[in-house]
């Protein structure tokens with residue numbers, strides 16, 4: 583299953599060390615302005631090798647638009663995007679091609695398909711997420727042009743470190759997408775020590791969508807929160823998703839959690855901007871938990887393809903914390919879901935129009 587979305591459908595293809603990765607976007611409305619250089623910013627935010635805190639694979643990530651765009655605007659026909667892989671070092675994987683790396687998809691792909699491309703993790707590599715980010719550049723553009731929707735994310739935890747303060751302006755000013763500028767030096771030291779130890783750590787990313795109007799989401803089986811959870815969970819290494827307060831609701835009282843409504847708007851946003859699977863008009867807030875990187879130079883036990891015990895030491899270029907680069911990927915999945923849901927809402931309920939009263943977003947969380 584390599585296709586995502588109902589009306590804004592994105593199909594990705596390609597392997598980590600194949601000649602190219604790409605996607606076909608079907609169902610994009612005509613008239614969205616887009617040029618090859620528009621992809622550079624978000625792809626650069628996701629890319630490896632830009633700081634010492636990510637894998638040192640250096641990919642140019644230049645997008646070629648093969649179809650669906652004419653004179654700088656989408657035509658409504660399938661949009662095909664391709665990025666050539668230019669810095670794959672398959673030699674790094676020769677030693678481990680015959681073993682199942684712990685924490686990786688090697689064993690499950692082998693059991694499912696009976697044949698696999700082991701180079702760089704093949705299709706299970708996060709290289710694939712590049713195309714999600716590319717497709718979402720178009721989704722973000724449309725959402726913003728049409729509704730003023732803005733989707734942005736930040737790292738909310740690395741290992742045991744949490745932000746001490748919050749400022750959106752700090753997020754893009756450091757390699758961690760960290761919302762507390764005063765803490766960045768501490769994080770650099772933390773990450774340097776982690777890299778030196780050969781170990782890895784997990785992370786939490788939060789994405790906030792501003793400007794989502796009330797009404798998006800398709801109960802029962804196409805709920806907005808359900809689709810966001812599925813979308814975030816489809817990202818490599820994600821082991822948990824929260825909507826709004828998420829698992830913290832377990833310890834809350836109803837009197838605290840229900841978001842009260844007053845003439846000046848919603849009084850809180852514990853629900854994450856979604857009720858009954860439909861957006862409320864508040865900020866949509868979701869978080870994803872990323873597991874620590876499995877590829878380590880610290881030896882681990884496993885079996886080889888003959889079922890014999892082996893010691894696995896993973897060489898090559900890896901992210902000591904996969905979450906560090908994953909903020910644009912989480913944003914991308916949120917944008918793809920929102921665009922798809924917006925089109926679905928327009929298809930079924932486009933004639934409903936504005937319904938009163940329209941409750942103001944009120945006290946926003948972020």
Ligand SMILES: Cc1cc2nc3c(=O)[nH]c(=O)nc-3n(C[C@H](O)[C@H](O)[C@H](O)COP(=O)(O)O)c2cc1C
Nearest residue numbers: 686687706707708818819875876877900901904907
């Ligand atoms: C942005 C990003 C970068 C990643 N980089 C690495 C990496 O360098 N080394 C690694 O072992 N896993 C990395 N992963 C995670 C693996 O792709 C993933 O754990 C593996 O394919 C198994 O899938 P699962 O963890 O979703 O079950 C990365 C994930 C993301 C989102």
